[in-house]
Amino acid sequence: MRCCVTAAPPYICLQVSATQNPLQQSVDKANTINERHQRFIVFFSWSGRTALHCLIQRDTHPAPIINCRMINSGGKHIRNASPAPDHRSEARLRIDPKVLVFVETTYSGLGRDIAELLVYNRIKYKIEVAGKSLPVLTNLDKGRYGVIVFENLDKYLNMDKWNRELLDKYCREYSVGIVGFVSPSEETLVGAQLRDFPLFVNTNLRLRDASLNPLSSVLRLTRAGETAWGALPGDDWAVFQHNHSTYEPVEWAQRNTQEYPADSVGQVQLPLTTVLQDRGQLDGIQRVLFGSSLRFWLHRLVFLDALSYLSHGQLSLNLERMILVDIDDIFVGEKGTTLRPDDARALIATQKKIAATVPKRSRVQLFSHMWKHQQPHLYDTLTLLMTEMHLNYAFAVDHNIPTDSGYSISPHHSGVYPAHELLYMAWKKVWNVKVTSTEEYPHLRPARLRRGFIHRNIMVLPRQTCGLFTHTMYIDRYPGGRDKLDESIQGGELFQTIVYNPINIFMTHMSNYGSDRLALYTFQSVIKFLQCWTNLKLASAPPVQLAEMYFRLHPEEVDPVWGNPCDDVRHKKIWSKTKNCDSLPKFLVIGPQKTGTTALYTFLSMHGSIASNIASPETFEEVQFFNGNNYYRGLDWYMDFFPSESLPNTSSPMPTQLGSPRFMFEKSATYFDGEAVPKRSHALLPHAKIVTILISPAKRAYSWYQHQRSHGDVIANNYSFYQVITASDSAPRALKDLRNRCLNPGKYAQHLEHWLAYYPAQQLHIIDGEQLRLNPIDVMNELQRFLKIQPLLDYSNHLRYDVKKGFYCQAVSEKRNKCLGKSKGRQYPAMDERSAKLLQRYYLNHNTALVKLLKKLGSRPIPQWLKDDLSTGT
Structure with a gap:
């Protein structure tokens, strides 16, 4: 050992x-x-x-x-037990390892228990409210779901004919099984037949002494041979009666004779079937039916076995469990x-x-x-x-x-x-x-939901709890008594923790x-x-x-996801008192690149109550934390870029006092299309406002190409714009990278939907980039209202159009403007017609999707540039 x-x-x-x-x-x-x-x-x-x-x-x-x-x-x-059965068959190759769960409502208790059990065992699933149209069940020639679960079996039995036929056809064609739970009801049924099946149920029973059928082919994780003695939880059990060879009991129980002493005198109690397997001999569909919910701990194990069996091993769990026990405080x-x-x-x-x-x-x-x-x-x-x-x-x-x-x-x-x-x-x-x-x-x-991560080449494993602490020294003083500890051991929390986790690390104490x-x-x-x-x-x-x-x-x-320490009381207790969540950004300007983010950054910095991060020596005003290797430097590194909220904004024309509250923000234009960025930013900044700027995606793509040329990019200077945007996947990697940076950020609807998967629509503000260029005063006033900034800065007194530069600049005096550098507002040669037509076709579906999304959000009119892009060539 x-x-x-x-x-x-x-x-x-x-x-x-x-x-x-x-x-x-x-x-x-x-x-x-x-x-x-x-x-x-x-x-x-x-x-x-x-x-x-x-x-x-x-x-x-x-x-x-x-x-x-x-x-x-x-x-x-005692008996030479055969190894756990292997449920795998070739049928599993035609289905995805995912469960489709039909619930009565999104808040139903059993549905929640099913979902939590699937999450604990890292089984993918989709929740659907029964009674609606079926979701798409196939993807090309493969089934999307390996098992169908009905929280209430009646919802399957009484499904409308069209959907029932579609679902049964899917199950037969892809050898997909069904799990169903008999739902409790006020009416007590005696010998009631299940619709369309030679199967009968008795309901609202109190039972005791559950055991498993050692001959059941469903069992794999669960071992038969023992009896769970005592009363089973609940008084609403259903038991099955059958007389067809397609049915085989998986679990039995006895009627709780202590509840009915007069009925049981001198009678031999026959086992009652509480979990039933349907081999599918009648209609070609295999099923496992439960007479009660997951309140009974054994049903949780049998449910996992049912998923394994009905999915032909696609949803089988590994049976190896590693255990490590720490002893503290010797x-x-x-x-x-x-x-x-x-x-x-x-x-x-x-x-x-x-x-x-x-x-x-x-x-x-x-x-x-x-x-x-x-x-x-x-x-x-x-x-x-x-x-x-x-x-x-x-x-x-x-x-x-x-x-x-x-x-x-x-x-x-x-x-x-x-x-x-x-x-x-x-x-x-x-x-x-x-x-x-x-x-x-x-x-x-x-x-x-506990997880692991790797940081600075140190592997951090999730630790489990076993219910033992420094003060739990005597069993008669255990919180809840010995019964509470035994409950955890005998099918309860500790038992299930080991069952569900392949690797278990526990902390105990000397006491x-x-x-x-x-x-x-x-x-x-x-x-x-x-x-x-x-x-x-x-x-x-x-x-x-x-x-x-x-x-x-x-x-x-492997990659960590940094959460906000101030959102968890326990985390705040083990976080340095010198660190303050208030210094984290309250809004992010996410890009995309070449849409006017630098101009917006400059205009925001003019406000006395707004402050941005300290400049990075590598990426200047952009921290670029959430979308690259900087993320692995950790939260401390990120927070070092944000000064205390009480610092005055010395670059602002708006007078501020030391100690006045600050509204921190960060601008990193690469965030917009970063795949991991919405998840990471939401974990740390769940209440932050998100600000994005959109211009014509074709114009943005061309501007990025010209930007790279002006910075001496070898590929941009050796390939025409048309050659770049038409580069094939077999082209040199550097050329493909430039093509992708030109084209991918312009798929606006796709990226916005990704952000909206984490942030609610009311936290997203979309700026029309053309309006920012032509009418920044109104744009900035609207943005201030969205951010709820106080006091408001009247930008009409601080922005002025500069004829020489061709855009608005900061008015520092009556005769002098402070404009962006030479790299901003540069005039490029017009895009060639062939490239313009290609991009119009390329972005057609993406722009159409953007119109639908903007209408769905309903917050602002459709930009003129978007209307123009969709009308060009039509």
């Missing part, structure tokens, strides 16, 4: 052979260290497919109560809470028991924490933070403790997320950290291993329960290996 140790002082490493007692060595060694050092953290990871038993019998320590009929005392299944506990020798021996015995069933053993491993449990986000200088870390490092060297684990945990998740750049830098310089973990990314709750030893009780019990009810293969690995596995499974999570 593997045991990894980390410490602030005293810093103890255990590196032993498989026959040695690592924890006993840690206790012995700790006793030799000066008592003034009071911080020690241990984490050990373990795995096993055998039962875990309490090895030290004491009345004061709760013993696991999980019993499996199918597992012997050695942790082996020597930090108060008097009466610290570990005693028999507690240590109990933990050692448990480790040995697990190690006996794990074929591969490995040495003990150390990882670091912070000296005296200091929180890294409180440090504002790299030198001071590294000095604190070097105290731990020096202690390790002095005591011959290995320092190469590559793993570290920050106290209270401080500095991991929200990312404190100094922590990542110090970790690399002092410890060469490769892996850490946190439960805070992107938020603690909901747990199903959980003393007193009632709740950590031993909890993890022995949950592993036993997993072995009883699932075919999962439990294992473990060192943190670095776990991290590499995680990002192979989820490569889409």
Whole structure:
């Protein structure tokens, strides 16, 4: 097995052979260290497919109560269980790994539970309200959905004839199955026949003692052979009666005879079918029908198996689960809470028991924490933070403790997320950290949305919670009592956490291993329960290996998405007090390029209550944070570009006072068509206003080409504009890149729809670029009203048309204007007619889509240039 140790002082490493007692060595060694050092953290990871038993019998320590009929005392299944069935068939190649879910309303409870379960298991899905027209079901010769789910089975049975025939035809043609839930109703049905099927239901029953059919071909993740004893949740269960070979029970239960004692005297209770498989012999469509919702924990597992079975393995889950358990606060506990020798021996015995069933053993491993449990986000200088870390490092060297684990945990998740750049830098310089973990990314709750990311070459894994904290030492004092903890273990939150997550990292505390030893009780019990009810293969690995596995499974999570620290109370507590969300931009000017964004930037900077970012030495007035490699420099880097809101705007003709509120903005014209930009900007600035400028896309494309020529671009100076915009995909890469930068930003509707997928329409302001050039005073007045800027600046007193330049400039005196530089407002040769006609055809559909979008938004008239582009040549 593997045991990894980390410490602030005293810093103890255990590196032993498989026959040695690592924890006993840690206790012995700790006793030799000066008592003034009071911080020690241990984490050990373990795995096993055998039962875990309490090895030290004491009345004061709760013993696991999980019993499996199918597992012997050695942790082996009594019968040589066959491997979990493989649901894969060639039929899966014709369907996408996606679920179509029909719900009664967008707010229905079961529909929400289904969606959350799919999200937890990272299964793609689409929600549709039943009763409407069917969505498009196919894409070319492939089915878009692998399984159809009905929250209410009646919505499928009573579907109008046209849609029912279309859906059934799709299911037969692409071998797509259906999952249906019998919905509760006030009317109690007895032997009621389901429409068009030789199948009958009884409803509104109270049931108990659920078990699974070991012969069911649906089960894969779920293991049959055990019974979930006791009353099942709810009093509205439906059970199925059938007499056709197409039907086979998946789950049975008994009538709750305690509720009906008079009815059950002297009677043998027959099992009632609560989950039913329809093999499709009657109509060629396979189905799995549930007699109750997902409130019952076992139904969640069977539901996942139904998706796997009905999709021919396209929606099958991997059955391997990795578990890592950290132990914190070994020597930090108060008097009466610290570990005693028999507690240590109990933990050692448990480790040995697990190690006996794990074929591969490995040495003990150390990882670091912070000296005296200091929180890294409180440090504002790299030198001071590294000095604190070097105290731990020096202690390790002095005591011959290995320092190469590559793993570290920050106290209270401080500095991991929200990312404190100094922590990542110090970790690399002092410890060469490769892996850490946190439960805070992107938020603690909901747990199903926790994710990982990589920052500064440090892999950050999502950490899970197990319900054990420093204060949970005695089972009779556990919040909610023992029943609450057992509920989490026996099909509840902890059990489901391991089922749904291929890689699990848990934090426990020293106090959980003393007193009632709740950590031993909890993890022995949950592993036993997993072995009883699932075919999962439990294992473990060192943190670095776990991290590499995680990002192979989820490569889409490599890039972080920086959220706003002030939107989460927990995040604010572990974020530097010197940082202030108020300095973040309140609106973004997103471009696109060559539409007048620099002029708009200049006009905005004239307002005394508006301020922009500090200029970048590389990209001048544009930070270009959300659309390039600058994003990986982190939030701290971005915020350094924005001064305090109280700073006066010295470039403004509008008088301001020190301390007056500021309206920060950023202008980066490359944001408009950046694929990742809307998602990233919304995560950090969800309430920001978005400002964009549109001109004729053909004119914009030509202007960009001429801009590149004037800046000495080799491709632009060696190819005509027509050659650039007609370049094929086999052309040299540099030529294709120039073609794309000319053409792609002009697909305005496509890019605006992408922004509107994240921001509501009321936060988007579209400026007619031609009006900005010809009538900037009205444009700026309208923009001020949109931004709700106070006080308003009367631009008629500050903008004046410059005849020589041919556009409006800032009026600095009665006779002098301050205009943009030579590169702005440059006059180019007219576009050749052949290129103009080609672009008119190229942008026809895009411009038509833009008209529809603008009408849908309904906020402003259709620009004249857009009307002209659509009328040219017609």
